[in-house]
Amino acid sequence: MELQEFVPLAPHTTMKIGGLARYFCDVRSPTALKEAIAFTVEKHLPTFVLGGGSNVLIPDAGFPGVVLHITIPGIDWEKQGDDIYATVGAGMVWDQFVAEAVKRGYWGVENLSGIPGSVGASVIQNIGAYGSEVAQVVEWVETYSAKEGMARKISAVECAFAYRGSIFKHERGKEFIVTSVCFRLKKNSVPNVAYKDLAPTFAKKGKTPPTLGEVREAVLAVRKGKLPDIATYGTAGSFFRHPIVSRAEAEAFLAKFPDAPHFDAEGGRVKLSAGWIIDHVLQWKGMRKGNVGTWEKQALVLVNYGGASEKEMRAFAREIQYLAAVKTNIRLEPEVVFVE
Ligand SMILES: Cc1cc2nc3c(=O)[nH]c(=O)nc-3n(C[C@H](O)[C@H](O)[C@H](O)COP(=O)(O)OP(=O)(O)OC[C@H]3O[C@@H](n4cnc5c(N)ncnc54)[C@H](O)[C@@H]3O)c2cc1C
Numbered sequence: 001m002e003l004q005e006f007v008p009l010a011p012h013t014t015m016k017i018g019g020l021a022r023y024f025c026d027v028r029s030p031t032a033l034k035e036a037i038a039f040t041v042e043k044h045l046p047t048f049v050l051g052g053g054s055n056v057l058i059p060d061a062g063f064p065g066v067v068l069h070i071t072i073p074g075i076d077w078e079k080q081g082d083d084i085y086a087t088v089g090a091g092m093v094w095d096q097f098v099a100e101a102v103k104r105g106y107w108g109v110e111n112l113s114g115i116p117g118s119v120g121a122s123v124i125q126n127i128g129a130y131g132s133e134v135a136q137v138v139e140w141v142e143t144y145s146a147k148e149g150m151a152r153k154i155s156a157v158e159c160a161f162a163y164r165g166s167i168f169k170h171e172r173g174k175e176f177i178v179t180s181v182c183f184r185l186k187k188n189s190v191p192n193v194a195y196k197d198l199a200p201t202f203a204k205k206g207k208t209p210p211t212l213g214e215v216r217e218a219v220l221a222v223r224k225g226k227l228p229d230i231a232t233y234g235t236a237g238s239f240f241r242h243p244i245v246s247r248a249e250a251e252a253f254l255a256k257f258p259d260a261p262h263f264d265a266e267g268g269r270v271k272l273s274a275g276w277i278i279d280h281v282l283q284w285k286g287m288r289k290g291n292v293g294t295w296e297k298q299a300l301v302l303v304n305y306g307g308a309s310e311k312e313m314r315a316f317a318r319e320i321q322y323l324a325a326v327k328t329n330i331r332l333e334p335e336v337v338f339v340e
Pocket residue numbers: 014048049050051052053054055056070090115116117118119120121122123124125126127128129176177178179227228230235236237238337
């Protein structure tokens with residue numbers, strides 16, 4: 001177990017915000033995780049599990065306990081007919097796994113190219129982009145239960161995946177720390193490029209179906225055009241989830257804003273676009289206040305333009321929530337995890 005003290009957390013996040021961790025532990029194996037948990041139990045310290053830090057907002061005051069930085073590496077490939085089972089360490093960088101799958105000619109995760117963060121965290125909020133969600137390819141998730149002090153394999157069904165959600169985001173699943181994920185990929189598949197941002201790239205190509213490499217390149221190009229470069233700007237990508245509301249709420253909203261995009265969601269509910277609300281109702285695309293703002297090409301993306309504090313970011317996000325609620329009666333819930 002490698003334990004460091006008073007480690008700055010901002011450089012471990014893409015938002016580039018946050019104070020010091022009292023203890024910081026690089027966890028490279030399930031055994032190291034067990035040891036680290038034993039230490040936190042013995043010292044009665046709170047823990048926070050960190051992957052790539054691309055979906056968190058860390059307090060300016062830092063974290064008073066142990067940050068468990070999951071860096072468990074490795075991919076194990078197993079072929080069974082047309083199926084490929086990839087068992088991947090939770091600490092592997094998500095996009096390195098995607099690049100490797102594409103290189104080997106395995107379909108299933110190419111639309112999720114370019115999403116920052118770790119493999120372990122991909123299942124926490126069921127990452128999604130361009131018409132795909134990781135839930136579609138997860139076979140099982142290997143975890144360590146801090147509460148039970150033992151490893152536990154959780155099936156895809158038990159994960160209870162939903163839009164930007166899973167069991168791991170709920171009280172009953174928060175005890176599980178992901179150590180590896182098994183994905184089921186395919187040697188042969190039909191490209192999924194119907195999504196509005198991808199379709200135009202391939203419409204120009206005519207009838208030949210795109211290759212895996214072409215899909216990955218197209219996704220990366222669209223992302224590059226829309227999102228800030230995390231090497232330059234502080235951001236956690238989309239700050240809010242798209243609201244999923246009852247049909248009655250949607251009707252009231254659409255009566256006021258008939259041009260607003262809306263999509264059918266599970267259980268007869270309706271999904272609205274958080275970005276559209278911030279852009280068209282608040283007219284806050286490219287809005288800047290002090291060191292924070294909304295991205296000029298995508299209003300849903302909040303940006304630390306340099307030197308922003310957690311307080312500033314929270315105040316800016318709260319103002320968006322307040323204005324959205326007043327003008328639309330819709331509550332915008334953060335997608336970003338606020339570390340307490
Ligand atoms: C520029 C940009 C673009 C993005 N685009 C997308 C997108 O298209 N689609 C999308 O869905 N998301 C997107 N995101 C959000 C983010 O990349 C994902 O949520 C990603 O999965 C977070 O991974 P991470 O390793 O950085 O997690 P972290 O930020 O480190 O942690 C996020 C949460 O997961 C928990 N966690 C992390 N690892 C583990 C583990 N091993 N076990 C248990 N809990 C764990 C943490 O405690 C925390 O609650 C984007 C972010 C950025 C900065």
